[in-house]
Amino acid sequence: MEERLTANGLSGLQGYHLRRASKHVQEDLARTLEPFDLRMITFSALSIIAENDGLRQFQLAELLTIERPNLVVIVDELEGNGLIRRDQVKTDRRAYALRITKVGKKRLEDALHAVEAHEKRLFGDLSDEERQALKSALKSIAQNSREEGDHG
Amino acid sequence: MEERLTANGLSGLQGYHLRRASKHVQEDLARTLEPFDLRMITFSALSIIAENDGLRQFQLAELLTIERPNLVVIVDELEGNGLIRRDQVKTDRRAYALRITKVGKKRLEDALHAVEAHEKRLFGDLSDEERQALKSALKSIAQNSREEGDHG
Numbered sequence: 001m002e003e004r005l006t007a008n009g010l011s012g013l014q015g016y017h018l019r020r021a022s023k024h025v026q027e028d029l030a031r032t033l034e035p036f037d038l039r040m041i042t043f044s045a046l047s048i049i050a051e052n053d054g055l056r057q058f059q060l061a062e063l064l065t066i067e068r069p070n071l072v073v074i075v076d077e078l079e080g081n082g083l084i085r086r087d088q089v090k091t092d093r094r095a096y097a098l099r100i101t102k103v104g105k106k107r108l109e110d111a112l113h114a115v116e117a118h119e120k121r122l123f124g125d126l127s128d129e130e131r132q133a134l135k136s137a138l139k140s141i142a143q144n145s146r147e148e149g150d151h152g
Numbered sequence: 153m154e155e156r157l158t159a160n161g162l163s164g165l166q167g168y169h170l171r172r173a174s175k176h177v178q179e180d181l182a183r184t185l186e187p188f189d190l191r192m193i194t195f196s197a198l199s200i201i202a203e204n205d206g207l208r209q210f211q212l213a214e215l216l217t218i219e220r221p222n223l224v225v226i227v228d229e230l231e232g233n234g235l236i237r238r239d240q241v242k243t244d245r246r247a248y249a250l251r252i253t254k255v256g257k258k259r260l261e262d263a264l265h266a267v268e269a270h271e272k273r274l275f276g277d278l279s280d281e282e283r284q285a286l287k288s289a290l291k292s293i294a295q296n297s298r299e300e301g302d303h304g
């Protein structure tokens with residue numbers, strides 16, 4: 001019966017195709033980031049820290065919609081690799097301001113070039129109409145779902 | 153600085169929006185399936201078993217692209233809830249053929265109605281053009297990524 005196996009019920013669902021495409025893009029992105037010693041979540045964190053010099057750990061946790069213990073792992077990893085530093089806040093000794101280092105800036109820049117190439121490879125052959133429809137469809141879908149968005 | 157926090161680098165990536173929309177759809181689907189005591193993966197498995205009466209466990213594992221130990225959990229859950237049964241194959245005593253029960257058929261039918269409503273709620277306000285473009289864009293993206301597809 002091997003050749004007769006079907007999953008028509010699932011492949012009739014639009015959410016199924018969305019999930020499948022998203023999974024492929026994520027796997028491809030993970031492979032793209034690997035040579036830079038970055039994971040999707042550390043790449044996201046580094047990118048946000050670069051844009052928001054001195055932001056606090058709790059703010060990064062909020063933007064990434066992750067729990068504090070998980071954030072510590074991410075921040076430790078980035079700091080351990082010399083990509084960011086953690087400065088104690090003068091007015092609040094328990095708080096830390098996150099800053100990207102020179103090494104971190106260079107790493108992010110290189111990773112971004114690779115990510116741009118990855119995006120071009122995956123999305124590059126869409127027509128302008130498809131790209132526009134994809135954008136507007138994804139926006140509409142996100143709005144129609146009940147949960148709020150995140151940057152994770 | 154709260155109000156000035158940005159994630160422009162990330163939100164400029166098409167993969168980011170794809171992932172975000174997919175995550176929302178998955179969360180919404182999980183909530184949709186909860187009243188039926190189904191998870192996304194058990195729903196997928198039940199749907200495939202319904203379509204392929206008597207398929208073997210290893211075939212289901214292949215279609216779901218999951219490892220055997222994880223499959224056992226899924227099959228146990230479905231069998232424990234009376235939705236499928238596991239028949240020993242006469243010609244191979246170590247093999248089991250999976251079959252949906254009457255209760256399972258009814259449960260799947262009810263769940264499918266809820267899933268259709270969920271899809272309509274999330275994708276219903278796309279225009280025909282957007283829907284078509286989304287479909288073709290997702291197909292193109294999946295093809296452009298290096299990995300093979302799955303039904304998980």
